[in-house]
Amino acid sequence: MNVSKQDIINAVAQQLKLVLKKPEWADFVKTGVFKQRPPVDSDWWYYRAASILLKVQKLEPIGVSKLRTKYGGRKNCGVAPEHFFRGSGKIIRLILQQLETVGYLKQEKKSLHKGRLLTAKAKSLISKTAKALEKPRPKLVEMPERKEEAVKEEVTAKKEEAKKEEPKHDDQKPVKHEAKEHKAPHAASAQAEQKKEQQPAKAEPKPEQPKEEQAENPKEQ
Numbered sequence: 001m002n003v004s005k006q007d008i009i010n011a012v013a014q015q016l017k018l019v020l021k022k023p024e025w026a027d028f029v030k031t032g033v034f035k036q037r038p039p040v041d042s043d044w045w046y047y048r049a050a051s052i053l054l055k056v057q058k059l060e061p062i063g064v065s066k067l068r069t070k071y072g073g074r075k076n077c078g079v080a081p082e083h084f085f086r087g088s089g090k091i092i093r094l095i096l097q098q099l100e101t102v103g104y105l106k107q108e109k110k111s112l113h114k115g116r117l118l119t120a121k122a123k124s125l126i127s128k129t130a131k132a133l134e135k136p137r138p139k140l141v142e143m144p145e146r147k148e149e150a151v152k153e154e155v156t157a158k159k160e161e162a163k164k165e166e167p168k169h170d171d172q173k174p175v176k177h178e179a180k181e182h183k184a185p186h187a188a189s190a191q192a193e194q195k196k197e198q199q200p201a202k203a204e205p206k207p208e209q210p211k212e213e214q215a216e217n218p219k220e221q
Helices: 005-016 044-059 064-070 089-102 120-133 144-165 172-198 211-216
Strands: 073-075 083-085 105-110 113-118
Touching: 005 044, 005 120, 044 064, 044 089, 044 113, 044 120, 064 089, 089 105, 113 120
Parallel strands: none
Antiparallel strands: 073 083, 105 113
């Protein structure tokens, strides 16, 4: 069930409020010696009755003595260490008697144990309240787009894992360095040739004319 026990106790207590009768002294009494004050909630009697029903369902057959231990607690003794004290037997006994008169409990003996058990009426009451409070669990529906995205993510993850697991060859690194070393002289020679081509061609010197030709051409002189 998706329902907590506290929710069941609260729901059952509202139904027991219509059947049980709280005594007048219940507003002024403590639920045990270890308590310092009486209960604050005015409907605490019905909540205790619903809690006792669930305790009987879990531990049946059970009597007043064991229930006193279940509803006990530690008392603050000031400077002295704390001690455990059992709960009030008067409250538990009267609630059991009221539930028995209503028809929710009965006294029986199982093997060596004697105490009170739940009747079919009480079991149906608890089961009906639990079903009424139970909330349906939402169904998880996977959309087709989400499925495709999940498949794509799985494929990419597998590819990355395969790349990581591929063995790395140690011969690759020196081969790269050798290629760089061989390329270096070729690159230097190519740069030198480019520089030579870029330089302007020097003008060749003209051959000197002979003296006889100079005499024949007095104008030029």
